[in-house]
Amino acid sequence: xxxxxxxxxxxxxxxxxxxxxxxxxxxxxxxxxxxxxxxxxxxxxxxxxxxxxxxxxxxxxxxxxxxxxxxxxxxxxxxxxxxxxxxxxxxxxxxxxxxxxxxxxxxxxxxxxxxxxxxxxxxxxxxxxxxxxxxxxxxxxxxxxxxxxxxxxxxxx
Numbered sequence: 001x002x003x004x005x006x007x008x009x010x011x012x013x014x015x016x017x018x019x020x021x022x023x024x025x026x027x028x029x030x031x032x033x034x035x036x037x038x039x040x041x042x043x044x045x046x047x048x049x050x051x052x053x054x055x056x057x058x059x060x061x062x063x064x065x066x067x068x069x070x071x072x073x074x075x076x077x078x079x080x081x082x083x084x085x086x087x088x089x090x091x092x093x094x095x096x097x098x099x100x101x102x103x104x105x106x107x108x109x110x111x112x113x114x115x116x117x118x119x120x121x122x123x124x125x126x127x128x129x130x131x132x133x134x135x136x137x138x139x140x141x142x143x144x145x146x147x148x149x150x151x152x153x154x155x156x157x
Contacts, residue, residue, distance in 0.1 A: 029142040034088050036140035041084030041091065044098075048078030092146050095137050102134040 052075035059071075077094065084091035110128040113119040119128060 029089065029145045033140060033142040033145075036136070037088035037092075037095070037142075038085055040095065040137055040140050041081045041088065044078055044081035045085065048074055048081065050078075052078050089142075089145065089149075092141065092150065095141055096146070099134060099137050099141070102131040106131050106134070 052071055056071055056075060077097075081091070081094065084094065106128065109124055110119060110131070113122055113124065114128075119125055
């Protein structure tokens with residue numbers, strides 16, 4: 001009778017388990033980070049792919065070089081994000097890319113307009129609102145794992 005109670009107690013869902021490191025399944029990353037990363041990759045795959053393919057397929061006329069480059073990068077970025085749904089820790093570099101380019105854009109493009117009170121109603125207001133969601137990848141990123149795996153590694157590749 002006691003072993004049945006132990007099994008039942010250990011199989012219950014625990015909110016605390018979401019935030020504890022899981023060395024067996026996720027290389028020491030808390031499950032909450034894995035779930036947030038999968039959500040992030042799914043959103044990237046669905047929305048970014050949809051927007052990029054829609055824009056590329058409906059484009060008329062000649063492309064401006066930088067505009068075409070940006071849309072093709074986003075198209076590829078959205079397309080490979082499906083790998084992150086399956087292997088969330090292997091695709092952390094694209095999460096870092098997202099954090100860097102969105103944060104840079106916010107500081108370089110949006111912040112100067114905001115300080116001059118010219119952001120509201122400007123052509124960049126919509127993109128700014130979307131890029132402010134950069135908080136999701138910042139929170140989802142398992143920073144200790146990222147630094148341990150990609151930055152502080154002793155292997156020479």
